[in-house]
């Protein structure tokens with residue numbers, strides 16, 4: 001006989017978004033159950049970078065969310081028992097052509113107008129902030145508010161704290177169906193039994209599409225693969241999060257900043273580099289639509305290595321010890337999908353964070369908690385509604 | 391030069407040094423430079439692969455089989471006489487990596503320049519540290535890997551911080567410890583693995599949250615042991631806890647090589 005459980009709120013997915021929602025809901029005293037098919041951070045949240053990057057967001061709701069979210073990190077670092085390796089290190093974006101530099105300067109102005117301090121740096125300014133850069137680097141933009149975190153530790157830290165406040169985490173448990181009667185969510189059927197609940201949060205990442213089908217709603221998330229190389233650990237050499245302008249180009253689909261090289265364009269190649277607290281460099285990354293295949297490929301590995309050497313020539317001396325790939329839960333416009341569903345009371349969507357889920361996790365968790373418990377949010381999430389795509 | 395495996399009483403076996411030298415072309419391997427007739431066998435205990443054998447007569451010098459050694463380095467940390475080191479010639483270009491135990495209190499980190507010392511405690515010259523891992527073994531032992539000219543590779547027996555005067559090498563204590571890290575690359579100890587295993591039931595999760603198997607060796611050396619530990623802790627079959635997903639590159643490789651530069 002399968003067990004019958006119940007919970008005030010059921011969260012589908014134990015990635016960073018599900019864990020953040022659980023944490024903020026528990027803080028408000030809610031009874032929460034996370035249902036996770038595999039294990040905590042088994043999806044994108046365990047196979048990604050740890051950029052909390054503000055300067056790569058689009059002015060408007062995207063930037064606003066990111067700013068609110070980044071402001072929550074310092075207190076999270078205090079409140080969580082796990083060390084999330086949060087570092088307010090600042091971020092640099094490099095331009096390798098005059099056109100890119102022009103675009104970065106224009107963006108810096110726009111960001112300033114939107115209230116975010118972004119400086120432009122000349123190659124000589126870079127000398128004091130970075131180890132040697134490639135000879136094509138023409139300049140950069142710098143945002144002091146950019147920061148870094150360990151995404152796995154963040155997910156685990158949020159989940160642990162939620163658990164301490166009473167949340168239940170069901171691992172290895174897959175959501176198979178959701179029962180809706182009289183326009184309201186009643187029950188969640190899982191591989192290990194049924195859970196009675198009147199509130200369900202879908203934070204299933206790339207699995208959200210499948211979850212939507214259970215209540216006959218199209219949640220348009222597509223897996224977008226990103227591949228990353230990991231080097232041997234070294235002493236601290238890089239103390240900012242670093243990317244190339246093409247990273248922003250492929251991420252935000254900004255024509256002026258897209259890679260010119262055909263192969264690179266096909267892979268959606270954009271340079272990222274960070275050095276983790278354990279000393280390893282993470283070098284990225286790609287943006288490919290390759291279905292649910294989270295394998296790494298030789299073409300991408302070679303292209304990432306070559307690209308990394310182009311920006312940071314000295315990096316060629318480091319040993320690469322591993323590669324990995326993650327699947328970003330990508331929405332059609334790259335912005336998260338947050339909000340309710342028409343005709344299904346008690347169902348909440350928190351997914352589609354694309355390449356920003358780590359950065360946006362705290363604010364997402366907070367807003368979802370407000371939405372689930374109070375029905376309204378401190379920040380207008382109308383522009384993030386599912387219905388913007390119709 | 392003392393040669394390992396030469397038994398008192400004239401009985402000599404195949405020179406394991408040349409075997410180890412050949413074997414080192416494919417990656418790290420232990421070189422056991424121990425000819426002392428002393429009552430000591432921690433190296434035998436340290437080696438989980440049966441590559442080192444001292445046998446019934448605890449005073450016999452260890453016999454070493456390079457064919458069984460996978461270069462995990464446990465014996466290096468455990469040997470109280472600092473008589474074991476790792477040799478890795480796979481880097482090529484006439485360079486070799488030598489891993490030796492380091493006992494001093496201060497931190498030894500990758501990138502640091504040190505003195506490479508010979509067996510008599512004389513500096514051979516400067517070397518760059520390419521890896522430093524805290525190891526169990528004797529308390530406070532760090533395994534330090536330096537890259538040196540192949541010509542020195544068999545002479546290096548230790549390193550000294552360049553800032554410290556080169557006198558008085560510390561005497562090591564002959565006290566074997568029970569718990570050495572299960573994962574040497576990330577210094578994750580047995581108890582820590584146990585702690586994490588109490589919460590997570592798959593090898594991949596264990597790795598994600600404890601960092602075991604995420605270091606330089608990428609689980610090549612520790613995976614079997616970890617699987618066994620985890621299965622035991624969870625009372626599961628070894629097959630049920632899964633395996634690490636093997637991701638390229640299968641062995642560490644210079645980034646420049648991946649990026650298409652000729653090595």
Ligand SMILES: Cc1cc2nc3c(=O)[nH]c(=O)nc-3n(C[C@H](O)[C@H](O)[C@H](O)COP(=O)(O)OP(=O)(O)OC[C@H]3O[C@@H](n4cnc5c(N)ncnc54)[C@H](O)[C@@H]3O)c2cc1C
Nearest residue numbers: 013015037043044045051175205207226326356357358359
């Ligand atoms: C290479 C790469 C680099 C990135 N870099 C950054 C970065 O630097 N900064 C940043 O902010 N973001 C980054 N991201 C994006 C970020 O990783 C994601 O946006 C974020 O992890 C999404 O979190 P999530 O919780 O929505 O999804 P996931 O972490 O994928 O979690 C979803 C979970 O739901 C579970 N699930 C799915 N279906 C079911 C079901 N039916 N029943 C039960 N459970 C289910 C899955 O098992 C999974 O664990 C990167 C992504 C990639 C791939």
Ligand code: SF4
Nearest residue numbers: 437459460462463465
């Ligand atoms: S290095 Fe490892 S495998 Fe080789 S002898 Fe020592 S313990 Fe055994």
Ligand code: SF4
Nearest residue numbers: 424430432433469471
């Ligand atoms: S522990 Fe060291 S000194 Fe003792 S027998 Fe083994 S190699 Fe020789």
